[in-house]
Amino acid sequence: MACPNCDDRRGCDTCAQGRTCSEHWRYLLSNVGSLLHLQCRSCTHIWTHETHFGATRTPWERITSGLRRR
Structure with missing residues (x-):
């Protein structure tokens, strides 16, 4: 998955093939369902990515679940 800030995987043949790359991996900080x-x-x-994989939340829940609460 490309970083929306630096796109560090650009030019990497392994990433371009959609394979697991030992150089351009991401930290998974947390998840809420498919988010x-x-x-x-x-x-x-740091960013969020909605996979929609097995998503059982409504579109509104998907949007608001990533928001910080005070």
Whole structure:
């Protein structure tokens, strides 16, 4: 999965083939169902990614579950 900040996997043949790459992996910080919270190993950028895999939440729950609560 490309980092939306630095796209460090650009030019990597292994990543381009969709295979597991030993250089360009991501930290999985947490997940809420199908919503993943990821961090780039190269630039430390943090972002969320909705996989929709096995998603049982409504679209509204998917949107709001990633929001921080005070």
